[in-house]
Amino acid sequence: MKKTVATFKEAKINNEKLSMVTAYDYSMAKIVDEGGIDGILVGDSLGMVTLGYENTLAVTIDDMIHHTKAVSRGANNALVVADMPFLSYHISIEESIRNAGRLIKEGNAHAVKLEGGRDVIDKVEGIVKAQIPVMGHIGLTPQSINMFGGFKVQGKTIEQIQNLIDDAKCLEEAGVFAIVLECIPEKVSKIITESVSIPTIGIGAGKYCDGQILVINDMLGMYSDFTPKFVKQYKNLKEDINEAINNYIKDIKTGAFPEEKHSFNIDEQILDKLNK
Ligand SMILES: Nc1nc(=O)c2c([nH]1)NC[C@@H]1CN(c3ccc(C(=O)N[C@@H](CCC(=O)O)C(=O)O)cc3)CN21
Ligand SMILES: CC(C)C(=O)C(=O)O
């Protein structure tokens, strides 16, 4: 069944949990889509996971469009959400709408996600008015790494918690269809989740969120630069890939690969003529 922003809103009303993962290319998008995932986020985490940057700040709108196009081709049922990268929605409302529009028109995403609350509310309103569904994202917003001084858990003081609740309510008011809550204490995301009527999607935000999201490389054990506490590793593909590569190398060295079934033939007569 095709997932839409309406599916997301209905899930909260019906008390059904939403499942999301990130994906950055066609093949992975197709696999997770066929697996029945509700939503795929083309996260700007691709800067770290697929491009090898230290953080997400260097990712460009063109990087995002390039990967979003690929993911959209592989996703038949899941809702495809594309992250707006750092500085693509900070300068003006006009520029924000233009960039969000490119992710939809060129990338074929169904919705965009941007980080922040009241500080970006005018941009959120502008994009929503342009008929582009927006997902909010508060808590540990990785594009604020230089303000936070690292990837650190947010929402631990009364003031921070009150700000998170107010941000969530303002985002709902501005028309977002869902909000990502990243790296905040479980009891705080419970309060936020109960304060809004749109679904909350948690990452490191505990069990009370209306849905969960993880970076695909983390949950499959394919990224080892760091492993946040909130990651549950469902597979260790790094180990499997290592084993496969070792066997492949061994087979090449010993001549066990390729076999006849992996090779192509020509007519013996042609070979005879060639030899004469
Ligand atoms: N592979 C990957 N997975 C992610 O979840 C992810 C990215 N990349 N890139 C963008 C952001 C960065 N994220 C991160 C990165 C590190 C921590 C981390 O190490 N957190 C500490 C908590 C530190 C504290 O106590 O304040 C941890 O131990 O989990 C958390 C989120 C989440 N996002
Ligand atoms: C971690 C998720 C929510 C994200 O924003 C990303 O992958 O970029």
Ligand SMILES: [Mg+2]
């Ligand atoms: Mg992101």
